[in-house]
Amino acid sequence: DLDEKYNIERKKFGVVTPTDINYFKSVLSEDRVLTDESEVMPFNIDWIKNCRGQSQVVLKPKTVEEVSQILTHCNAKKLAVCPQGGNTGLVGGSVPVFDEIVLSLALMNKIISLDEISGSLVCEAGCILENLEQHAKEHNLIMPLDLGAKGTCHIGGVNNFEDILKLYRSAKLSLGEILSAFEMADAAAIDACVSSLKLTNPISSYPFYVLIETHGSNETHDSEKLGGFLEQEMASGLILDGTVSSDPNKIHAMWTLRESISTAVLLDGYVFKYDVSLPLKDYYKLVPKLKQRLGPTARRVCGYGHIGDGNIHINVSIPAYDKRTLEMLEPFIYEEVAKLDGSISAEHGIGFRKPHYIHYSKDATSLQLMKDIKQLMDPNGILNPYKVLPD
Ligand code: MLT
């Protein structure tokens, strides 16, 4: 079904020759030029197995100078390149579409400096967030990019989406600057973790779940503040049930439940994943709408995400890929997002899957400006072609 899903033509880029391979081997050491099919394959497939490229070569530079030499050569020969980090993207942005050379940043993982006074960290592009988190922690600092930094954590069952919004406002008021995460998931999302991954839901079943985390500088004061807030909202009825902990193992278990949703839903079969942002009052609106539209076609329609930044992940699973379902979902979902003044892409980008929908979020002037900037930086268009900007 690849052709059916892709439906695009390879652009007129050069084709990698043995001379190119020899050149790459002269720049990098031999072991950092992968051409063996089985070694190259993992770099061709994204982790949700939604997109698959046909690259024959993976390059693993260690320094900026090596990257520079590779790109100078590729630009001169008009060889297309797909730069790749952790390959955890959800929109096909990180894998080649045709035979683009994969430029893996995995070995560019050095932390260059950490200024303890200004709190700024300089690192190479292939660093893994968790390693940065660990390094910052050794210096009593945190990486302020989600993840890590778990202070005190609460997971609770809240009745309907309106109550989540009320709870969010109240959390901001009561917890103020120590509120570090406010995540939501609906029953269908948590059910995927429980039934497919056999994870434990620490509370009973509810229509909606919220995970709240605080992280401040005074542990006793912070957990008192969170305790007070939870007591108040259990009394008010916004929170129906919940569990709270400062024990790192229990906090880890709560986050695992939340962060496993994406993987758990994949076990349903084929998953259409949408990463959109919407005004908070309309945050959950599309989930019931899609459920109704798809009826029994869908195995699961669920919503979960980061309330704090208006970002919801809507996942629709079916037993196996089917074009008819795709046509029921797209462009419908993007039209609805545009009507609600949302953005068709929140944290996962446009990638390969969304360029022809970008106009729902960006006007013609913005798009032209983006194209002009791309043209200026990459006149031959060799860097990650077929992604982000529509032709
Ligand atoms: C998450 O919030 O769980 C991740 O962004 C993955 C996803 O989009 O499903």
Ligand code: ZN
């Ligand atoms: Zn997310």
